[in-house]
Amino acid sequence: MIPFSxxxxxxxxxxxxxxxxxxxxxxxxxxxYIRALENYFKDTYNVKYAKACCNATNxxxxxxxxxxxxxxxxxxxxxxxxxxxxxxECSNNIPVWMDINTDTWNMSGSATKFGxxxxxxxxxxxxxxxxxxxxxxEVYSVSGSILVDIFGNMSYINVPTTAVTIYDxxxxxxxxxxxxxxTVEVVSLSFTKPITSMQGGMILTNNDTIFNKISExxxxxxxxxxxxxxxxxxxxxxxxxxxxxxxEVINRYRQYIRVxxxxxxxxxxxxxxxxxxxxxxxxxxxxxxxxxxENGIESKVYYEPLIHGLKNTDEVYSxxxxxxxxxxxxxxxxxxxxxxxxx
Numbered sequence: 601m602i603p604f605s606x607x608x609x610x611x612x613x614x615x616x617x618x619x620x621x622x623x624x625x626x627x628x629x630x631x632x633y634i635r636a637l638e639n640y641f642k643d644t645y646n647v648k649y650a651k652a653c654c655n656a657t658n659x660x661x662x663x664x665x666x667x668x669x670x671x672x673x674x675x676x677x678x679x680x681x682x683x684x685x686x687x688x689e690c691s692n693n694i695p696v697w698m699d700i701n702t703d704t705w706n707m708s709g710s711a712t713k714f715g716x717x718x719x720x721x722x723x724x725x726x727x728x729x730x731x732x733x734x735x736x737x738e739v740y741s742v743s744g745s746i747l748v749d750i751f752g753n754m755s756y757i758n759v760p761t762t763a764v765t766i767y768d769x770x771x772x773x774x775x776x777x778x779x780x781x782x783t784v785e786v787v788s789l790s791f792t793k794p795i796t797s798m799q800g801g802m803i804l805t806n807n808d809t810i811f812n813k814i815s816e817x818x819x820x821x822x823x824x825x826x827x828x829x830x831x832x833x834x835x836x837x838x839x840x841x842x843x844x845x846x847x848e849v850i851n852r853y854r855q856y857i858r859v860x861x862x863x864x865x866x867x868x869x870x871x872x873x874x875x876x877x878x879x880x881x882x883x884x885x886x887x888x889x890x891x892x893x894e895n896g897i898e899s900k901v902y903y904e905p906l907i908h909g910l911k912n913t914d915e916v917y918s919x920x921x922x923x924x925x926x927x928x929x930x931x932x933x934x935x936x937x938x939x940x941x942x943x
Contacts, residue, residue, distance in 0.1 A: 602936070604898040606926045607791040608842075609798075615834055622826050630819075633829035638802070640836065641787075645779030647804045649811040652824040656770045656788035656801035660687035660746075662822060663784040663803060666813035667744070667764045669693065675745035677707040678905040679913045684748060684768050685906050696742055699910040703865035705876075706755040707747050708912070747782070749775070751902075751922075752794070752873030753864055756781055769804075771873035774839060779804050784814075789832050794846070794873050795839055797832035800824050843871060845927035850875050852930065853923060856937035859884070876902060876922040885921050887943040895939060897932075899923055 611619075622628070634652050641650035653659045660683070664670060670691035676684060678697045688695050701708045744764035747755045752771040765782030772778055773787055773795045784807075789800035803818070805811050835842075850872055862878040864870075879885040885901075892899050900922040905913050923936065 602897045602924060602929065602932050604900050604922070604924050605792045606924075606928065607796055607798075608926055608928060609796065609831065609835065610838060611831070611834060615830075619827055619830060622830060628826050629823045631826045631829075633826050633833060634824055637797075637824075637829040637832050640833070641779070641802050641804065645804065647779030648806040648808075649804065649814075650779075651803045651811070651814050651818050652829060653801045653803055653818050653822045654824055655790060655799050655822075656768075656786050657683040657687060658822040659786040659788075659801040659803045660684065660766065660768060661690045662814055662817045663766045663786055664688070664691040664693070665817060666810045667766065667783055669744045669764045669766070672743040675707075675742050677748055677750075677913070678907045678910050679705065679707075679750065679903050679916065680748045680768070680906065681770075681903060682906065684746060687768075688746060695906075697907050697910060698745075699912045700750075700916065701865075702912045702916065704753060704755075704867055705750045705864055705916055706753060706867075707745075707757065744783075751864060751876055752871040753866055754778075754868040754870065756868060770801075772871065773873075774843065774871045775869040777868055780806075783807065784810065789828070794842065794871050795832060795835045797824070797828035797835070800828045800832060842927060845930070846872055846925050849925045849927065849930050849933060852933040853937060856934055856941075858937075858941045872925065874902065874922050875925045876920055878916065878919040879921065880919070882918040884943070885919050888921060888940050891939045891943040892936075895935075897924075897936060897939065 638650040638652055664687060670693060672693055673696050674688050674693045675696045675698050676688060677700055679700045685695060698707050700706060746766045746768055747757060748768040749755050749772040754772060754775050754777045767782050767785040769778060769785045770788035771793060785804040787802045789795060789797040791798055803814050860880050889899060902922045905917055908914055
């Protein structure tokens with residue numbers, strides 16, 4: 601079996617001994633390694649505040665609460681992981697579904713001017729979908745938005761300064777714009793990300809008042825453990841090597857795949873957290889998925905839309921496939937590509 605994702609945490613005997621000492625000393629939270637990890641993010645990304653938390657989903661939930669974004673309409677993409685929607689709904693917000701760009705796969709901002717062009721259409725329970733035709737008179741005032749860096753591809757949209765903008769930067773460790781977009785950004789350090797603390801996240805903001813609220817909420821119910829912070833710091837030391845090895849895998853896919861594919865367009869920066877491609881048709885993609893299953897290779901069809909009916913979102917989803925990119929899969933890339941070419 602070739603798994604889609606495989607955390608490859610490389611700890612020395614000295615590192616393992618230090619983990620034992622952390623546990624033995626009993627300082628399991630709010631210690632030196634968490635401070636060091638937070639300082640790393642602040643210094644590296646030139647952001648005023650960084651707060652470590654137990655995972656990125658809780659980080660997003662806290663971001664909504666700290667920015668007082670609740671009981672309102674929030675613009676968000678349908679093309680994302682369900683935890684994004686979960687965070688929106690935890691503050692009793694109603695999602696306003698936005699389509700994506702066909703090339704970057706990130707949320708499109710061209711269809712709306714926040715606050716005055718959200719029309720009611722296809723109302724289903726508490727879900728509404730963005731329509732920009734102007735055919736309906738009822739409008740919804742959008743108080744904020746949550747943008748997602750799809751597969752580590754940095755997203756950016758200009759919005760009014762009065763609008764709260766939260767970035768789901770789960771996949772974006774290492775990207776150059778990190779720390780300087782919107783109101784709050786939340787990075788994931790889970791076991792499927794380029795850098796892992798096994799489980800964890802980091803909340804970034806430059807706003808004093810919002811940071812104070814974030815700190816209060818994290819300390820109440822979402823603290824990161826010292827062991828997780830220690831592992832994250834060790835992973836960060838090796839990130840340049842791991843990034844290069846991941847890109848090496850991707851370049852081998854590019855070398856050996858012989859059928860037509862379309863890659864994600866990168867406008868600003870990416871870390872290739874996930875390597876996904878579009879095939880020429882749904883039928884071709886599905887044949888490849890079935891061929892993989894027959895040969896014990898795991899792939900992912902990311903992301904199933906949270907709501908259907910958005911043209912670009914549905915089109916990308918119908919043809920997309922995500923391939924394994926962890927460093928040790930390199931030895932299997934030729935086999936994977938042979939199956940793609942024969943499907």
